[in-house]
Amino acid sequence: LCKLYEDVADLPSLQYDYVVVGGGTAGNVVANRLTENPDVSVLVLEAGPSNEGVLVSEVPFLGNDLLAPTGPYSWNYTTTPQTGLNSRAISYARGYLLGGCSSHNGMVYSRGAKDDFDRYAKLTGDEGWSWDQIFPYFLKTEKWTPPADHHDTRGQFNPSIHGTAGRISVSLSGFQWPDFQRRIIQTTEELPHDFPFNLDMNSGQPLGVGWIQSTIGHGERSSSATGYLEPNFIQRPNLDVLLHAKVSKLVNVTQHQGKPRFGGVQFRYGTSLFIAEASKEIILSAGAINTPQVLLNSGVGDHSTLKALGIPTVMDLPSVGKNSSDHSVLPLTWAVNSNDTAESITQNATRFNEASEQWNTSRTGPFVFALAGTHAGWLRLSPDSPVFDIHPDPSPGPGAPHFEFLFLPSGVNMPGHFITLLLALVSPVSRGSITISSDPFADPLINPAYLGSEFDAIALREGVKLAEKFFNAPAWHGYLGAPAINLAAMNATEQVATIRANVVSGSHMVGTASMSPRDATYGVVNPDLTVKGIAGLRVIDASVLPIVPGAHTQAATYAVAERGADLVKQTRAT
């Protein structure tokens, strides 16, 4: 019995209790949890194809192939010209397959700082979003799993803060780059004040340098599709998932207890339009780019903008699509005097084929390695940095980072051996937006406003200095060769210009359907994720987070989805 429908004609019904828009990271969690109750029916509408048998999604080492700008598993978005990036329009990756970005991302599992979540509690007026109350939801999603190489993991993580019974496998890397890794750890010993070793960056206290945990289990990617829609869930009689169904807007408005209520979801399958009806709730889980797009297409957004587009306003909510925040990433690459880098596999057909064969037969070897690396650092600006004259500290507290260092044992697509430091600004001041054109099926206009604030550009330059300090430690002597961009040889003005010319997207957008207190005149959803002023409609995905955390965003998204599903269930119970 296949409940994953490729063809709308096979779908048994177009009437459900709940319709979930988007079978991505959050949407599949919601669908799974709601259908635990056999008395409710759920339909998931996903625009993309199935994740099953998509090798580039399954094999961690091949993850980068998913990101090709014109690939079949990406929405292939481009941002608007970015003022802060010398007017460059840059690629903005989003997963276009079941599992959404969780089927397509870098697999880094990082939860964020206690300060991030305590700030969410403050910004929403709901203690339920605080670190202490969200923590059980992190555990609920997680299934801690031994790495594929079964190496001794003592001293690389703290077992007491991990879940063992969740749906998403999380593990330390199952393949090692000893030469590179040894130098990273040695630097924490040589410069412990600036770069202390952190046993486990997922404790709520992420500052320091430590081992990365990844959403990988037994050598394969673990996603919301593999975890929350595995066969015993997808075969539930009350759950249907339709692929290739692109939602345009919500329709069939009626009044319910003085509020407008949408009764249906319009979607395109092939060249025809259909409407799926939801008797209880519609849940938008289309992600931080597409959730605001669907809301705006439906007449939920800023009244004057909607009017200009000829869309009748159902609810005037000016914050829809505004307030996005995201990480800006500067790749810093060096040639190295070592052949212990990923190029030893990517640039050697024999080793590549051997690695492929090894993965096929035993799910071990280099192919279990995710190219996001094995170590990360979460670091702060110095408290007396002059950058705070431009803007007060945007981080949520002293335990949260301004920067991420992501250490990659690989580099540019050139012959040779390289390492890369992905330097991310994770506490941006800049805020961007998502807007639409009048065609509901056209791409939304994505403006993350990277480095739109002077603070962000200058802070990244401070981050470059921190990176130089790291790589000037004795551990790297004789190892590092020429940098791809020689920032050290530039003056401050040249450095900022070079940063603007080289920053790429962090792909961590949040905030476009942000939570705010129930009585606030701004924001899009209440702390229980219901859309303000509308009956029977919620947003459950990364768009509800008011500010980007100092972390990769999938762990927070899974936690939002788990709590969101509980909030839906509680509404029904009362």
Ligand SMILES: Cc1cc2nc3c(=O)[nH]c(=O)nc-3n(C[C@H](O)[C@H](O)[C@H](O)COP(=O)(O)OP(=O)(O)OC[C@H]3O[C@@H](n4cnc5c(N)ncnc54)[C@H](O)[C@@H]3O)c2cc1C
């Ligand atoms: C390239 C990349 C690398 C990343 N790396 C990491 C990482 O290493 N670690 C980490 O923690 N985070 C990472 N992230 C971020 C993280 O994956 C996302 O923040 C998170 O998964 C978002 O979840 P979501 O549920 O909000 O949206 P998504 O997972 O994007 O889900 C939205 C779903 O809705 C579908 N959809 C959208 N519009 C429609 C429509 N109109 N009709 C029907 N379906 C629709 C989409 O196809 C998708 O399946 C990365 C993201 C990207 C893009």
